[in-house]
Amino acid sequence: MTTPFPIEAYLRSVAERVEPRLAALADARAPGGPPRLVEAMRYALLGGGKRMRPALVLAACEAHGGDASDASLAMRFAVALEAIHTYSLVHDDLPAMDDDDLRRGRPTVHKAYDEPTAVLVGDGLQSLAFAHLLASPDPAAAPLARLLAENAQLMVEGQARDMAGEHARLGEAEVMELMRTKTGALLAAAVAGGARCAGVPVEAAYPVGLKLGLAFQIADDLLDLTADAATLGKRAGKDAAAGKSTLHAVVGVEEARRRAExxxxxALAAIEPLGPRGEALRALARFVLARKK
Amino acid sequence: MTTPFPIEAYLRSVAERVEPRLAALADARAPGGPPRLVEAMRYALLGGGKRMRPALVLAACEAHGGDASDASLAMRFAVALEAIHTYSLVHDDLPAMDDDDLRRGRPTVHKAYDEPTAVLVGDGLQSLAFAHLLASPDPAAAPLARLLAENAQLMVEGQARDMAGEHARLGEAEVMELMRTKTGALLAAAVAGGARCAGVPVEAAYPVGLKLGLAFQIADDLLDLTADAATLGKRAGKDAAAGKSTLHAVVGVEEARRRAExxxxxALAAIEPLGPRGEALRALARFVLARKK
Known part of the structure; x- marks a missing residue:
């Protein structure tokens, strides 16, 4: 019998490595930047969260035998990708978008600061993500930045589908396309980018990441259905209230769970051959479905 | 006596070369992207404008003996930079920001479409700008993308200063810093990026571009003061109405004009040694102050 992988401890250790670097992204702007904007960027970047995406980058890199140390390109990519994810949360929460007051148990950026600041925090975090990644002298930074930009665009398109899908009756194919773009794209980019840092072509690892991304979103929607706000750290049941399109609304809860599994x-079958080096990546993949928030 | 450079015709020819490429940025998303978002991106990208920034990129490249042809990296950079500029206009016009209904004589994106669409159009255009530039196989694309990202971040910081400066009494140094970041940074990046495409280090050309950028913003604020809406294609006198901080509000109209000159x-002295190849760049520099809108 094998010891279960300490996934919670792994995620904590990734967070402890990534968060000082996220803070540094904002702090580097402090000497000349407008204080309130810089403070709000820091607030957004350090809002907690599981840091699933950086963990996937680093674990995918390690799984393929690459360097995921603190000074590595993989770490730089992980930080840039989390900054993109953070910008998307700040904008998604805006009154004109999902209109959320709470995120990870704290006031959203436009609540803690104001709406113009939240718009600019999101805009700036996207720029900072690319500036941070491209500050690397490694020639592999450019293809990684391209991967990030293309999937950030898909994420925006997914968010547009999500808004359009509110109170509309999307079919199964449309819901799958929404999930592929809105959440799947950036998670797939995390896995593919991490693998790319170990020399694996993007095309080889992206499909595995996308499967994880889709499983993640289906699980997320199911959690919204069943968990309470205190566990989630955000308003529960809000998808149903907003008339959001989810897979379980189309195919039923049990079938949605079966699809995610x-x-x-x-995804697990694809990363099985990676052997012991792939242990963290496999544990992260399992965690996607097992998590309670 | 020399024939004056045909600056209006030059700008028209740049616009005719750049606009199909801007349209293609949006059209490339049409096959799979959400139709309304793609249409709104196209609307934003083809909203007219003088295309000053692409013209500065191409003219600066030519002035230093570089390739500014249709298939060049300079053209790719010009298109990416104009997409960044376009995203900033769409977000600046939002109700939470400057709340403008009119831009270049047409309804702003959130008026022609809706507010969530305008947020996502801006977000997506920023991603597309980097994706477009980094799709080039030229190794110089990465430093250009970094230049663009860093100055896009400065632009956001300038916009934050601008919002904070409304109905506040900024001093001269603060107004200059506002202009340096909000408008100057991207115009400086245009000149420096164009020159970089001809092999000139960014540090060498950036200061010249920044001088042009500052002159441009002073002139823009003065135009807002004196022109009418029909000429400008946007609400005139809106800066004063919004209590915006301008140089002429601090040092007076005549002194502001003198500073711009x-x-x-x-800037002209710095580009004088470039000889006949620099003719278009010099004409663009003069146009910055001579223009009526």
Missing amino acids: ALLAE | ALLAE
């Missing part, structure tokens, strides 16, 4: 099994 | 003279 099938996607996870396919 | 001095900045222009310094």
Whole structure:
């Protein structure tokens, strides 16, 4: 019998490595930047969260035998990708978008500061993500930045689909496309970018990451259905209230869960041959479905 | 006596070369992207404008003997930079920001479409700008993308200063810092990026571009003061109405005009040695102050 992988401890250790670097992104702007904007960027970047995406970058890199140390390109990519994810949360929460007051148990940026600041925090974090990644002298930074930009665009398109899908009756194919773009794209970029840092072509690792991304979103929607706000750190049941389109609304809760499990099994099968080095990545993949928030 | 450079015709020819490429940025998303978002991106990108920034990129490249042809990296950079500029206009016009209904004589994106679409159009255009530039196989694309990202961040910081400066009494140094970041940074990046495409280090050309950028913003604020809406294609006198901080509000109209002329003279002196190849760049520099809108 094998000891279960300490996934919670792994995520904590990634967070402890990534968060000082996220803080540094904002702090580097402090000497000349407008104080309130810099403070709000810091607030957004250090708002907690599981740091799933950086963990996927680093674990995917390690799984393929690459360097995921603090000074590595993989770490730089992980930080840039988390900054992109953070910008998307800040903008998604805006009154004109999902209109959320609470995120990870704290006031959202436009609540803690104001709406113009939240717009600019999101805009700036996107720029900072690319500036940070491209500050690397490594020639592999450019293809990674391209991967990030293309998937950040898909994420925006997914968010547009999500807004359009509110109170509309999307079919199964449309819901899958929404999930592929809105959440799947950036998670797939995390896995593919991490693998790329170990020399694996993007095309090889992206499909595995996408399966994980889809499983993640299905699980997220199911959590919204069943968990309470105190556990989630955000308003529960808000998807249903907003008339959001989810897979479980189309195919039913049990079938949605079954699909997520099938996607996870396919992803696990693809990373099985990586052997012991892939242990953290496999544990992260399992965590996608097992998590309670 | 020399024939005056045909600056209006030059700008028209740049616009005719750049606009199909801006349209293609949006159109490339059409096959799979959400139709309304793609249409709104196209609307934003083809909203007219003088295309000053792409013209500065191409003219600066030519002035230093570089390739500014349609297939060049300079053209790719010009298109990416104009997409960044366009995203900033869409977000600046939002109700939470400057709350403008009119831009270049047409309804702003959130008026022609809706507010969530305008947020996402801006977010997506920023991603597309980097994706477009980094799709080049040229190794110089990465430093250009870094230049663009860093100055896009400065632009956001300038916009934050501008919002904070409304109905506040900024001093001269603060107004100059506002202009340096909000408008100057991206114009400086245009000149420096164009020159970089011809092999000139960014540090060498950036200060010249910044002088032009500052002259441009002073002139823009003066135009807002004196022109009418029909000429400008946007609400005139809105800066004063919004209590915006301008140089002429601090040092007076005549002194502001004198400063703009001095900045222009310094920029012209720096590009004088470039000889006949620099003719378009010099004409663009003069146009910055001579323009009526």
